[in-house]
Amino acid sequence: MTVGLKRQLGIISAISYVTGGIIGGGIFVSPSSVLSGAGASVGLSLCVWVFCGFISYCGALSYAELGTRIKKSGGSYTYVRAAFGDMAGFTVLWAQLFVVRPLAAVLGSLVTAEYIMRPFYLECPGLAPKSAKVLLATAILAFIVACNCYSVRVGAGIQTVSAVCKVSALIVIIAAGVYHLIQGHNENFRDPFVISNLNPGDFTMALYAGLYAYVGWDHINNAVEEIIQPQRTxxxxxxxxxxxxxxxxxxxxxxxxxxxxxxxxxxGVAVAVVFGERMLGPLKWAMVPCIGMSAAGIANVIIFTSSRLNFVGGRDNVFPRFLGMVNAESRTPMPTVLLVFAFSLVVVSLGDVKSIIGTYSFVRALPEAVAIIGILRLRRKFPDTHEVYKVPLVFPIIFVVFFMALSVTAIAYQPAKFLVPLAIVFLAVPAYLISVSDWWRKGPSISFNATMVTICRRLLLCQLAEAPQNLM
Structure with missing residues (x-):
């Protein structure tokens, strides 16, 4: 018996996933990295935030077209594969599985752990034990994975609550800041463009930190098949x-x-805790769980969307077929949820938020840029209909040119940091060639898939999913 995903996400849930996927750890940890990379210039750091928002809009507008032109789950993988073939699609899945998604899930859980522990080490944040952060982050990940295995609606509910907490925390911060300004405290904005030290390498990291805060505008593209009326939503x-x-x-x-x-x-990275100490009095203790829930929402989005991405790869026989299975009762892609959790456990031991942000932003933007490059090809392959949103070409061009310039600068100034994950991504090429060889398909692949399918059926009560028809 084969089963498929069910359309359950309406406009409110979809907006919650996008907003909740964006507002999270970034706004509560990136300000220090942005300010540092901008040469401690208040004016330049604010310009970075505005510019990163504009670049994100260029990417989001491009993905709005891709999502309505190709109404199939899988996000960047689906678009890259449709534009450039199976090897390119496999490379995207490989990068997402081994680098991008585990880093993202771990960042969300580590930021949550950071904010939970920071009030206990307010005067000396450097003394907070790394092992405690790692254990707490692991427990948070395990809880989120359990919820996503149990029900799509439970995961969506967590995300809606998380989005409310995030926006509420930001509203309190914004209101307190405006009140402070109204009282005449504007001394920190005097000489805003005085720069203490600025170089291209540090400024690149400021841009990556800003872009990390905006990450999430493409999450909903990974679950198109579960969205009600996707052409409108x-x-x-x-x-x-x-x-x-x-x-x-x-x-x-x-x-x-x-x-x-x-x-x-x-x-330190937990800037909102320091803000609360200065401005919010007893209310500061309400801010900590709100911000913790905010960052945890990022991990929830990543687990949700990553599992759908790998699920589509398994269903399309690009990844092992057992990944294309769903639980017969909850209709959740349980095998892929557990796989993302397993790889996240490997990454979580790094335990350092700042060291992960730049690498994550760099590798994550690669498949997005390739997918956006493929827009012209996909327009010819899948002609316009009344259901397709068509983005003006200036926005895809701006996004791709910016990504290329930023990537070249990052590699030139910090090659060790960025070439290693890039090399892991390109290991996908020999892996793909092995996966399509007759030796693999006729021998190990068959026995491995058969074993895993049997295990998933018996232990997880899963069935193979069938691909929906006429989605492209």
């Missing part, structure tokens, strides 16, 4: 879901700089 969810965090980020950073000095912002 997709553009609204992407554009509306991105508008909320863009406004929040710019005003929140103004609030941060209004209340805190540069030294306080640069003191």
């Amino acid at each position: 997709m553009p609204i969810a992407i554009l509306g879901g991105l508008a909320i965090p863009t406004v929040c980020y710019i005003t929140a950073n103004i609030a941060y700089h209004a209340v805190m000095t540069n030294q306080e912002i640069l003191s």
Whole structure:
């Protein structure tokens, strides 16, 4: 018996996934990295936030077209494969499985752990034990994985609550900052473009930190098959879901700089805790769980979308077939959810938020840029209909040119940091050639898939999913 995914996500849930996927750890940890990379210039750091929002809109508008032109789950993988073939699609899946998604899930859980522990080490954040952060982050990941295995609706509910907590926390921060400014405390904005030290390598990291905060505008593209009326819901969810965090980020950073000095912002990643100490009095203790839930929502989005990405790869026989299975009762792709969890457990031991942000942003943007490059080819392959949103070409061009320039600069100034994950990504080429060889397909592949399918059927009560028809 074969089963498939069910359309259960409406406009509110879709916007919640986009907004919730964007607003999370980034706005609460990136300000210190952005300010540091911008030479401790308040004015330049605010310009970075505005510019990163604009670049994200260029990518989001491009993905709105891709999502309505190809109404099939899988996000970047589906678009790259449709434009450039199976090997390119496999490379995207490989990068997502081994690098991008585990890093993203771990970042969300580590930021949550950071904020939970920071109040106990407020005066000396460097003394917070790394092992405790890792264990707490692992427990958070395990809880999120269990929820996503149990029900799509439970995961969506968590995301909606998370989105409310995130926006509420930001509203409090913004309101407190505006109140502080109204009282005449604008001394931190005097001489905003005075730069202490600026070089291309550090400024590149500032841009990557800013882009990390906006990550998530493409999450809903990974679950198109579960969205009700995707041709209407997709553009609204992407554009509306991105508008909320863009406004929040710019005003929140103004609030941060209004209340805190540069030294306080640069003191650690948990800037909102320091902000609460300065401005919120007893209310600061309510901010910690809100921000923790905010960052945990990022991990929830990643687990949800990653599992759908690998599920589509398994269903399409690009990845092992057992990954294309869903639980017969909950209709969740349980094998892929557990696989993402397994790889995340390997990465979580790194335990350092700042060291992960740049690498994650760099590798994550690669398949997005390739997918956007393929828009012209996909327009010829899948002609326009009344259901397709068509983006003006200037936005894809801006996104791709910016990505290429930023990548070249990053590799030139910090080759060790960025060439290693890039090499892992390109290991996908020999892996793909092995996977399509007669030796693999006629021998090990058959026995391995048969064994895993049997295990998933008996232990996880899963069945092979069938591909929907006429989605492209």
